[in-house]
Amino acid sequence: MIARLLQWAGPVCLLVAALVVYMVAHTAATLATEQRDQFARQADTLATELAAERSAQAKLRTTQDSLRAELARRHSQIEDLKHENQELRDWAAQPLPAAARRLRERPALTGADAYQDWLSGRGAVPLAGDGAER
Numbered sequence: 068m069i070a071r072l073l074q075w076a077g078p079v080c081l082l083v084a085a086l087v088v089y090m091v092a093h094t095a096a097t098l099a100t101e102q103r104d105q106f107a108r109q110a111d112t113l114a115t116e117l118a119a120e121r122s123a124q125a126k127l128r129t130t131q132d133s134l135r136a137e138l139a140r141r142h143s144q145i146e147d148l149k150h151e152n153q154e155l156r157d158w159a160a161q162p163l164p165a166a167a168r169r170l171r172e173r174p175a176l177t178g179a180d181a182y183q184d185w186l187s188g189r190g191a192v193p194l195a196g197d198g199a200e201r
Contacts, residue, residue: 149156163171176182 149159162168174185176185
């Protein structure tokens, strides 16, 4: 009886080993397929996001171009009015009041945090007519 068991033990071990190798190979193939599908979905998502971003950039460029054109038109209109109207030309030649000049003052800042700190540290805006001059 032991002899018969030993006679079948070799082929059974080979069969079990083959089954184990098949299961490992099948599992690896399944995982590789799932990973490939995941990468394909990620690539599709990235391509969609890239297309959307490029479209948004194109819209921004179009808006920027139209704003620049309108600014140039208005600047030209102001220059035309200055040439036509001596009173307007005299008014435009006057220096800005001190309060208006202060509104245009900007320190050299690097980064959003520095800008926020500068805005936060400016204090309250003085009320009109309080005589506060810097």
